[in-house]
Amino acid sequence: MAARSMLRSVWTSFAGLKLGTNVRVQQWINVPQLPATTIQSRGIRIVVEKTEGKTTTIEGQILDVPEGPQPPNPAAKCPIYRWNLQHKYNYTDVLLLSQFIRSDGGMLPKRITGLCPEEHNKIAICVQMAHRAGLLPDHRPKLPEGHVPKKPKAQLKRYLTRWSIDSVKPIYKTGLKWCKKHMAVGHPALKDNVITVLLQEEKP
Amino acid sequence: MSSMEKTYCHIKYRSLQWATFARSWFLIDARMQPPGKVATMCSIRLQGKHKPIYHALSDIGDHVVVINTKHIAFSGNKWEQKVYSSHTGYPGGFKQVTAAQLHHKDPKAIVKLAVYGMLPRNLHRRTMMQRLHIFPEDELPDNIRANLTEELPQAREIPRKLSEYTQEEIDAFPKLWTPYHYRCM
Numbered sequence: 001m002a003a004r005s006m007l008r009s010v011w012t013s014f015a016g017l018k019l020g021t022n023v024r025v026q027q028w029i030n031v032p033q034l035p036a037t038t039i040q041s042r043g044i045r046i047v048v049e050k051t052e053g054k055t056t057t058i059e060g061q062i063l064d065v066p067e068g069p070q071p072p073n074p075a076a077k078c079p080i081y082r083w084n085l086q087h088k089y090n091y092t093d094v095l096l097l098s099q100f101i102r103s104d105g106g107m108l109p110k111r112i113t114g115l116c117p118e119e120h121n122k123i124a125i126c127v128q129m130a131h132r133a134g135l136l137p138d139h140r141p142k143l144p145e146g147h148v149p150k151k152p153k154a155q156l157k158r159y160l161t162r163w164s165i166d167s168v169k170p171i172y173k174t175g176l177k178w179c180k181k182h183m184a185v186g187h188p189a190l191k192d193n194v195i196t197v198l199l200q201e202e203k204p
Numbered sequence: 205m206s207s208m209e210k211t212y213c214h215i216k217y218r219s220l221q222w223a224t225f226a227r228s229w230f231l232i233d234a235r236m237q238p239p240g241k242v243a244t245m246c247s248i249r250l251q252g253k254h255k256p257i258y259h260a261l262s263d264i265g266d267h268v269v270v271i272n273t274k275h276i277a278f279s280g281n282k283w284e285q286k287v288y289s290s291h292t293g294y295p296g297g298f299k300q301v302t303a304a305q306l307h308h309k310d311p312k313a314i315v316k317l318a319v320y321g322m323l324p325r326n327l328h329r330r331t332m333m334q335r336l337h338i339f340p341e342d343e344l345p346d347n348i349r350a351n352l353t354e355e356l357p358q359a360r361e362i363p364r365k366l367s368e369y370t371q372e373e374i375d376a377f378p379k380l381w382t383p384y385h386y387r388c389m
Contacts, residue, residue: 044383069378079380092363095377113381135365156304157236157277159363168284170302185280 078116086119087192091129091160094136101127105139125162125187132161160186224257228266229348231355234315235272238279241359242270243318250323250332263328267335269348274311274340277360278303288317311340 045060071082080086089096100108100115100123107127110120130136134157143149162184171181230249234242245268248254252264278286286303306313315338323329337348 071378071380083378083380094364094366095369095374096380098366099380112383115381133363135363137365137367139366156283156307157275158279158281158283159236159277160279161281163281165281165284168281170287170300171285172287172300174287183280183282183285 077114078119079114080119080123081116087194089123089126090190090193090195091126091133092135093126094130097123097127097130098136098139101136101139103139104141105131105136122189125189129160129162129187132165133159162187224255225264228353229351230266230268231352232268232270233272233355233358234270235275235358236277236362237358237360239273239276239314239318242276242315243322245356245359246270246315246319246336247322250319250335260324260328263331265332265335267337267351269337269339269344269352270315271339271342271344273315273338274307276307276314283307288313312338 043062044065045062048059048061050057050059071079072084073082076082080089085096091097100113102108105127107120107124110117113120115123127136131139134155171183174181232242232245249268250265252258252262252266255264258264283304284302287300288303288306289298289300291298301309303314316333316336319336320329320333323332
């Protein structure tokens with residue numbers, strides 16, 4: 001309860017201040033990240049509505065969520081740094097990427113997930129590449145009701161696509177070696193990633 | 205050594221020699237593979253460079269059969285950016301086609317052009333291209349299927365889709381963040 005009372009006092013102090021228009025107020029207060037065991041939260045609740053005759057009862061029943069394994073570096077602010085995965089993920093790590101996306105494929109905001117801005121951008125880039133590679137087939141935008149999908153066009157198979165498909169123009173003149181127009185593969189934001197896949201020995 | 209033993213040794217080594225100089229048929233599945241990597245594997249085996257007895261004049265190359273070329277995967281945005289150019293010889297006959305358009309017109313062309321560009325630029329190139337058999341889908345004629353000796357492993361490891369993971373594997377992966385950890389008042 002000490003944590004909640006501390007939050008309450010900070011909120012009241014913020015509310016009392018009169019801030020000028022040029023000062024951008026941070027909408028949230030930095031709470032030190034505590035592991036699940038020590039934080040006093042009321043837990044996730046599911047809303048249940050019951051109608052008995054004339055009375056309707058709407059209550060939030062506490063869901064029993066089992067606690068998962070503890071991160072190796074709990075003191076860090078960003079989830080990637082908490083689990084020491086800084087340069088170790090790729091567009092193929094769908095199990096990791098699917099934790100930061102909505103059901104229609106879009107990214108969750110970083111104020112919800114707690115990611116730092118650099119990692120949020122890197123994950124967004126990996127999610128984009130995974131969508132274009134077809135690795136997230138179930139995270140598609142919802143079609144309006146009654147919409148009959150036409151026969152889907154055969155999509156070309158691709159991977160590590162940086163740019164959106166419709167925005168790219170063909171390179172008609174690639175140029176000489178010293179002024180070559182290269183066809184980009186992957187993204188420069190992921191250049192520090194360590195490739196953990198063991199390279200096969202080249203067969204003669 | 206008697207004459208019978210001499211003839212026996214002679215036959216054994218003769219059949220070994222026939223086995224070393226035999227022409228084998230390789231199968232490569234190009235599904236979800238980059239065409240360049242498929243083409244290097246093909247060109248090495250068409251020239252015969254995978255054999256220790258290689259010599260450029262020996263005509264020691266093998267046959268290579270490539271299947272599923274319709275499902276080839278380019279990295280990056282090469283489907284839109286890569287341009288295949290040709291000239292008919294007539295004025296105004298310079299044609300430039302993107303990889304996507306060429307693949308739509310002929311699904312075998314990209315692999316064929318890639319292998320053609322990787323073979324040595326001599327008169328053997330045309331014979332080696334005759335020994336390359338490309339098929340856009342899985343179906344093979346029976347006579348080619350009967351000749352196949354070895355399937356080569358794929359160059360690129362195909363990543364798994366989210367739908368291909370079992371529920372146990374998804375549950376075993378730890379949750380990196382939980383909603384009741386978010387920073388708010």
